[in-house]
Amino acid sequence: MSHPAQDHSANLESFPENARRALNDSQLRGALRHATGVIDERRGQAVERVACWQELRERAKTLKAATLERLDHWLELFERNAIARGTQVHWARDAAEANAIVARLAADAGARTLVKSKSMTTEEIGLNQHLEELGHRVVETDLGEYIIQLAGETPSHIIVPAIHKTRAEIGELFHRTLGVKDSKDPKELTAIARERLREEFARADMGISGANFAIAETGSFLVLENEGNARLCTSLPRVHVALIGIEKVIPRLADLEVFLRLLPRSGTGQHLTSYQTLFSGPRAAGREGPEELHVILLDNGRSAMLSDSLSRQALACIRCGACLNVCPVYGQIGGHAYASVYPGPIGSVITPMLQGVEQAHHLPFASSLCGACRDVCPVGIDLPALLLKLRSKVRQGSAGSGDREQRRAFRLWSLAMSGPRRYGLLLRALRLARPLLERPGARSRLARWVPPLAAWTAAREFRPPAGRSFRELWRDQEAKDS
Amino acid sequence: MKVSLFVTCLVDQFRPEVGLATVEVLRRAGCDVSFDPGQTCCGQPAYNAGYRADARAAARQTIQSLEESEAIVLPSGSCTAMTRHWPELFADDPQWRERAEAIAPKCHELSSFLVSVLGCTELGARFPGRVSWHDACHGLRELGIKSEPRALLATVDGLELIEHENSERCCGFGGTFSVKFPELSVAMLDRKLEGLQSTGVDAIASSDVSCLMQIEGRLARLGSRLRALHLAEILAGGAS
Ligand code: SF4
Numbered sequence: 001m002s003h004p005a006q007d008h009s010a011n012l013e014s015f016p017e018n019a020r021r022a023l024n025d026s027q028l029r030g031a032l033r034h035a036t037g038v039i040d041e042r043r044g045q046a047v048e049r050v051a052c053w054q055e056l057r058e059r060a061k062t063l064k065a066a067t068l069e070r071l072d073h074w075l076e077l078f079e080r081n082a083i084a085r086g087t088q089v090h091w092a093r094d095a096a097e098a099n100a101i102v103a104r105l106a107a108d109a110g111a112r113t114l115v116k117s118k119s120m121t122t123e124e125i126g127l128n129q130h131l132e133e134l135g136h137r138v139v140e141t142d143l144g145e146y147i148i149q150l151a152g153e154t155p156s157h158i159i160v161p162a163i164h165k166t167r168a169e170i171g172e173l174f175h176r177t178l179g180v181k182d183s184k185d186p187k188e189l190t191a192i193a194r195e196r197l198r199e200e201f202a203r204a205d206m207g208i209s210g211a212n213f214a215i216a217e218t219g220s221f222l223v224l225e226n227e228g229n230a231r232l233c234t235s236l237p238r239v240h241v242a243l244i245g246i247e248k249v250i251p252r253l254a255d256l257e258v259f260l261r262l263l264p265r266s267g268t269g270q271h272l273t274s275y276q277t278l279f280s281g282p283r284a285a286g287r288e289g290p291e292e293l294h295v296i297l298l299d300n301g302r303s304a305m306l307s308d309s310l311s312r313q314a315l316a317c318i319r320c321g322a323c324l325n326v327c328p329v330y331g332q333i334g335g336h337a338y339a340s341v342y343p344g345p346i347g348s349v350i351t352p353m354l355q356g357v358e359q360a361h362h363l364p365f366a367s368s369l370c371g372a373c374r375d376v377c378p379v380g381i382d383l384p385a386l387l388l389k390l391r392s393k394v395r396q397g398s399a400g401s402g403d404r405e406q407r408r409a410f411r412l413w414s415l416a417m418s419g420p421r422r423y424g425l426l427l428r429a430l431r432l433a434r435p436l437l438e439r440p441g442a443r444s445r446l447a448r449w450v451p452p453l454a455a456w457t458a459a460r461e462f463r464p465p466a467g468r469s470f471r472e473l474w475r476d477q478e479a480k481d482s
Numbered sequence: 483m484k485v486s487l488f489v490t491c492l493v494d495q496f497r498p499e500v501g502l503a504t505v506e507v508l509r510r511a512g513c514d515v516s517f518d519p520g521q522t523c524c525g526q527p528a529y530n531a532g533y534r535a536d537a538r539a540a541a542r543q544t545i546q547s548l549e550e551s552e553a554i555v556l557p558s559g560s561c562t563a564m565t566r567h568w569p570e571l572f573a574d575d576p577q578w579r580e581r582a583e584a585i586a587p588k589c590h591e592l593s594s595f596l597v598s599v600l601g602c603t604e605l606g607a608r609f610p611g612r613v614s615w616h617d618a619c620h621g622l623r624e625l626g627i628k629s630e631p632r633a634l635l636a637t638v639d640g641l642e643l644i645e646h647e648n649s650e651r652c653c654g655f656g657g658t659f660s661v662k663f664p665e666l667s668v669a670m671l672d673r674k675l676e677g678l679q680s681t682g683v684d685a686i687a688s689s690d691v692s693c694l695m696q697i698e699g700r701l702a703r704l705g706s707r708l709r710a711l712h713l714a715e716i717l718a719g720g721a722s
Pocket residue numbers: 266316317318319320321322323324346373376377378379380381
């Protein structure tokens with residue numbers, strides 16, 4: 001199955017179909033099951049060793065809420081301090097503005113080859129595609145991202161972009177696209193990628209990164225990684241551009257104490273990532289590093305999320321990916337089925353918030369509301385509550401109109417539920433339907449007219465309503481006793 | 483203790499024997515059980531599907547019917563969790579909000595009522611067989627119910643509790659989710675049931691009829707002899 005890089009929003013409609021297709025892809029499900037299982041187990045072990053985990057989560061939640069409350073203040077402070085350190089700060093209202101800024105910087109730098117470290121925010125704005133259309137060469141240098149780029153796909157996980165691929169698939173991909181011999185050995189495959197990427201680092205004119213946190217009081221930002229590729233991306237080329245979502249700002253350097261304990265553990269089960277790099281301005285005289293450092297602060301729908309206390313909660317997300325790994329839906333179908341940049345529980349929440357519920361109306365329903373995501377979220381986001389809020393929003397809009405039958409059914413249902421007499425009528429109607437539901441032949445004929453019954457009985461038996469309801473049995477008993 | 487039963491609509495219509503068993507268990511625990519036929523549904527099906535106004539209509543009816551009670555017991559963790567959402571459901575209606583806030587803390591899921599409120603685990607039940615417990619999501623993650631049903635099952639004569647590694651995994655029901663995305667719903671369930679047969683259990687038990695319908699429906703289709711039982715049915719077994 002191939003997942004070409006694409007305009008995501010066009011496919012948000014196709015979630016049910018995508019999910020069905022993913023369920024038939026046993027290779028995908030095998031890879032997912034293995035990887036999400038391993039990562040979640042490591043996360044569990046890492047978390048267990050921190051006695052004050054719940055307290056840390058509370059602190060992070062409070063800190064995030066307080067910061068988002070006055071986000072404009074912290075952003076301005078960040079800008080001022082960044083400029084004071086020689087960083088050039090740009091503001092982008094949306095994806096188009098951000099892309100245009102990067103394109104202008106690339107043109108000014110006369111950049112032909114651009115190297116990138118892993119950044120979901122650049123995925124969000126479709127940066128690679130934009131730059132390639134303008135004739136630049138863009139090379140992803142995170143191993144997972146490199147694989148995805150070679151395959152012409154999009155990341156299917158926010159931390160592990162190639163989580164859906166098996167080793168064998170990657171070996172075959174390298175063989176096909178790089179002309180190397182087919183291999184399944186991760187060491188060999190990594191060595192091949194490393195060798196190729198070294199050449200790219202050496203020839204790159206510009207490096208692009210994201211950031212995990214931007215620190216207002218110092219005007220610096222932090223990048224966490226495990227491969228060292230982000231360091232190369234941001235130190236070898238003459239120009240470094242960092243694209244940062246405005247929600248990434250935190251007030252103080254000391255606040256990292258909380259987040260650095262939460263994020264690596266939640267993301268990969270590591271106590272700390274292999275590298276954490278704090279960027280505070282371009283190179284000083286006589287030192288190494290980029291001559292120019294640019295920060296682009298991206299809004300792209302985020303400030304609109306601030307206006308409502310519920311959607312604001314979703315801006316606290318530190319993109320650890322834990323909710324994806326633990327989600328029983330994501331675990332079955334993977335990230336591509338969502339057809340959104342951000343998949344899984346958090347993707348189902350922020351995609352409709354960023355792109356509109358009309359477009360992403362399926363996603364809030366792509367959950368059984370089991371709550372496993374809420375339990376693991378390191379910043380305590382109540383994801384099921386947000387999904388529920390979005391569901392009711394979908395129903396208020398016109399997007400739900402495709403479900404006109406369902407709307408009518410619930411109207412009838414609520415009538416039946418709002419009085420004992422009417423409820424009694426419903427019981428009687430159910431009783432009448434009983435013979436139809438009990439006989440397999442009659443049932444399958446009935447299912448043709450009642451889609452939910454057909455959906456249920458495709459792989460499950462349906463238990464018909466009881467001959468006598470509880471309330472009738474209770475009445476009988478009372479009559480007997482008196 | 484005077485206890486009002488909120489039997490829940492699914493039990494009322496599909497598994498009335500679970501309602502009878504709940505009454506039996508509560509009586510054995512020394513409760514004076516009443517049932518008000520004015521009750522209908524907690525509103526959860528509509529609430530989870532995004533139809534808040536319809537959910538309110540059902541909730542109002544049930545609140546009205548039960549609010550005079552001292553304690554209300556439900557044979558369902560999921561519907562009990564819904565009662566905790568009632569205040570939020572009526573956020574824009576101060577009068578009903580107040581009534582919702584007053585009734586919510588009086589609603590108890592059966593196992594937590596028996597263990598935490600009554601402090602009673604020994605009910606003289608007998609059930610010969612090996613049973614695996616399914617921690618239904620809302621009871622587990624919204625109400626924190628985990629040890630209570632186990633404490634009750636531990637005292638059942640003849641019952642052997644087999645802990646299964648997937649006990650906390652979602653069964654894939656999720657209300658309308660189960661028919662909106664049927665293949666996905668069943669795939670999630672199959673993942674949960676994996677390895678269960680090989681543990682040699684005779685039944686999978688839970689405190690939610692919704693999960694049990696999903697589980698038993700699939701087991702029946704697969705031709706399994708495993709039974710799906712409600713906690714109350716086990717606790718009411720073999721009256722002494
Ligand atoms: S919502 Fe929470 S668990 Fe999910 S990615 Fe964001 S921070 Fe991590």
